[in-house]
Amino acid sequence: MSDDVILAADNVTKHFGSGGRWLSKAPVVQAVDGVSLRIKRGETFAIVGESGCGKSTLARLLMRLLAPTSGSVQFEGREISAAKGEKLKALRRDVQFIFQDPFSSLNPRMTVGQLVGEPIEVHAPALGKQARQAKVADLLRSVGLRAEHSDRYPHEFSGGQRQRIGIARALAAGPKLIIGDEPVSALDVSVQAQVINLLGDLSRDLGLTLVIIAHDLGVIRHMSDRVAVMYLGRIVELGETKDVYANPRHPYTQALLASIPSMDGPGVDHEATVLGEMPSPSDPPPGCRFHTRCPFVQDRCRSETPVLRTSGDGDHQIACHFWDSLPAAPVPTHKTNRSQAAQARFALHRAASEGGTVTHKTQN
Missing domain, CATH: 3.40.50.300 (P-loop containing nucleotide triphosphate hydrolases)
Incomplete structure (x- = not known):
């Protein structure tokens, strides 16, 4: 060591x-x-x-x-x-x-x-x-x-x-x-x-x-200085705090960051990027443990466990099969209102259920 x-x-x-x-x-x-x-x-x-x-x-x-x-x-x-x-x-x-x-x-x-x-x-x-x-x-x-x-x-x-x-x-x-x-x-x-x-x-x-x-x-x-994000007993993202906050790549980390209250307004509703409740640790789902709540889930996620991989940006590591192909997290702004967040959530849910491509749009 x-x-x-x-x-x-x-x-x-x-x-x-x-x-x-x-x-x-x-x-x-x-x-x-x-x-x-x-x-x-x-x-x-x-x-x-x-x-x-x-x-x-x-x-x-x-x-x-x-x-x-x-x-x-x-x-x-x-x-x-x-x-x-x-x-x-x-x-x-x-x-x-x-x-x-x-x-x-x-x-x-x-x-x-x-x-x-x-x-x-x-x-x-x-x-x-x-x-x-x-x-x-x-x-x-x-x-x-x-x-x-x-x-x-x-x-x-x-x-x-x-x-x-x-x-x-x-x-x-x-x-x-x-x-x-x-x-x-x-x-x-x-x-x-x-x-x-x-x-x-x-x-x-x-x-x-x-x-x-x-x-x-x-x-x-x-x-x-550094932060590790845990979900259901495993680390899903790890890196320098400034990198994780500036560029969260795992959908779960994006949801946690979106849920931080903002003094500027309601921000982005965290439900736009995460679904349902966390499963029981006595009966974790197979494959990626986050797949039951992830709006970007694909068949591979349900059967294969992802491992922490370096993103190429310093020591930033992500345990997600598709982190490099997912859209960046939406940027919360004080102009984003609840109706816009609800529309984003509906679009994410529908795209996830239909297996389509999800595109984030930042409201200005």
Whole structure:
């Protein structure tokens, strides 16, 4: 593995309900199915997709909170998929996790000082009490809190402040990589930007590598270097964030981007490029897993699984048989209204059902 790669996953799979006599008749949930990726040292890497696509499960696999059904995960070249004991403890020092809910992830019976000081006590037991308290105070100040907050309990803080406490706790062990599982989705919109800016500042100042899980592409647009789009347990598009936003090639990515709310107006209705509901991960469709919702589906999509292929534009990769022949995504404008979006949706549905050629038209 290259020196600039800090975390790597090779064909990682995680299936639930596939073992034990009590689960022998339960359907197997294919939460993650054959994911491979490389995360570079010092970058902010985002994993996005709808709820239920497997991104949170993948995050837990990358940190060894879950063991994969198959495949391997390496941190700094060391296999961690089966890490136990001292090896797992050392991994916990280098890789930390920020959970989605800043309230349930903090022990309500512990003060903030105890919560933030616990990782220091575990990973640096030789550090004296006064030195540990001083470090806790420094960590609280680094996330925008005050040192005197260490004597309070989590319920005495707002949601944004609790998430800052969670970030301080994640930083306490001196990690090299932090994984945030929807770190701002439980917060008010007015607070989300503050926490996002905080993570960006800490990453730059401390040289951290960040992996951010999100279902909203608008959240990670300005904070990530690269983005992987997941659908039903698999990565369907991967590349530099600026390239994916400027030129999304997979129909699913186009739908996600079209669904981002715009301050300029209603934009393009995302239903113009995606149909129906996501299938169950316990019974994924054959071939391309997106074919049941794709307006551009063809016979090959229903039987043959597409693999990630480089588009020739940098490291931009797409898992679609026909990505290079599909029309570019329509450009949302504030002049596009609902009736125009409805007309586009009807044309896409009809062309898909008849197997005809679909042509996008941008309204001016």
